[in-house]
Every structure is written in C-alpha cells, then in structure tokens.
Amino acid sequence: MNRKRKDVINSEELFVGIDLHKRTWHVTIRTEEVELFSGSIPGIWEVLRRLLHRYKAQHIYAVYEAGYFGFWLHDHLTEYGVDCLVTPPSLVPQEYGNRVKTDRRDSRKLARLLAKGLLKRIWVPNAEERF
Structure with a gap:
C-alpha cells in the first residue's frame, strides 16, 4: 500500500481524483498547489467518506x-x-511520453486535471431516470 499523507489542513478547495476498481480505489486529494494524500483504500463508500x-x-x-x-x-x-464530476475516459487528456498506466498515476492525473479545470463532465441522470 503506497500512501502519502500530509498533515490535515484547512483549504478553500480540495480536488479528489478516484481510480475505481472492484476491491480497491486509488484516491488522490490535493489543493491547487499541493498533493495531500495519495493511496489505496478499500472500495467502500464509508472508507472514502471518513477519508474526506x-x-x-x-x-x-x-x-x-x-x-x-x-x-x-x-x-x-x-x-x-x-x-462530483463523472468524466468520459476517452476525453481525459493524455500525457505524451508516459505510456505506463498505474492506478496511482491515474488518480493523481485526474485530481491534477480537475484542479486545472481541464476535464469534461458527462450528464448524470437522476435516480428516477435510471433503470
């Protein structure tokens, strides 16, 4: 488990990138300038809620x-x-020269691009509109 955590700080805005898998999620939490946390957590909402x-x-x-x-x-x-922004994977900007994909890199990239406002949002139907 590769974790990086800095002291809890007060900030106006936090940006969270989440790379989802069945059993674990890799989560990166950052401000615009500083990464505060990057690590794997069990893929359970309550664990993510406690982290946030x-x-x-x-x-x-x-x-x-x-x-x-x-x-x-x-x-x-x-x-x-x-x-929460749900983004289509096909529209996430690619970093040229970096062909190695890891969960950690993916969550860090998502958080960084979110902080810069470079991600597209898909429409999320409300619960009544879903099957």
Missing part, C-alpha cells in the same frame, strides 16, 4: 471516470456535499 472528513474545505470537488460502476458513487458524493 479528515480534510476541511469549503468546497470539495471529485472526479472519477465513467464506467461499469455507474453513478452510485456520484450519488453518495453529492449527498455528502461534494461537487
């Missing part, structure tokens, strides 16, 4: 790539007060 609770911010923004996980995590994050 450690960081005090007026606004928390999160992103994950659209895929087979659907929108249940989006629903939990928005209920918790997080502005």
Whole structure:
C-alpha cells in the first residue's frame, strides 16, 4: 500500500481524483498547489467518506471516470456535499511520453486535471431516470 499523507489542513478547495476498481480505489486529494494524500483504500463508500472528513474545505470537488460502476458513487458524493464530476475516459487528456498506466498515476492525473479545470463532465441522470 503506497500512501502519502500530509498533515490535515484547512483549504478553500480540495480536488479528489478516484481510480475505481472492484476491491480497491486509488484516491488522490490535493489543493491547487499541493498533493495531500495519495493511496489505496478499500472500495467502500464509508472508507472514502471518513477519508474526506479528515480534510476541511469549503468546497470539495471529485472526479472519477465513467464506467461499469455507474453513478452510485456520484450519488453518495453529492449527498455528502461534494461537487462530483463523472468524466468520459476517452476525453481525459493524455500525457505524451508516459505510456505506463498505474492506478496511482491515474488518480493523481485526474485530481491534477480537475484542479486545472481541464476535464469534461458527462450528464448524470437522476435516480428516477435510471433503470
């Protein structure tokens, strides 16, 4: 488990990149300038909620790539007060020269691009519109 954690700080805005898998999620939490946390957690909403609770911010923004996980995590994050963006993987800007994909790199890249405002959002249907 590769974890990086700095002291909990108060910040106006936090940006969270989440790389989802069945059993574990790689999460990166950062401000615009500084990475505060990067590590794997069990793929359970309550674990992510407790992690986010450690960081005090007026606004928390999160992103994950659209895929087979659907929108249940989006629903939990928005209920918790997080502005959650679900982005299509095909529109995530690629870093040229970097062909090695890892969960850590993916979550760090998502958080960094989110902080810079470089990600596109897909429309998330509300619960009544889903099957």
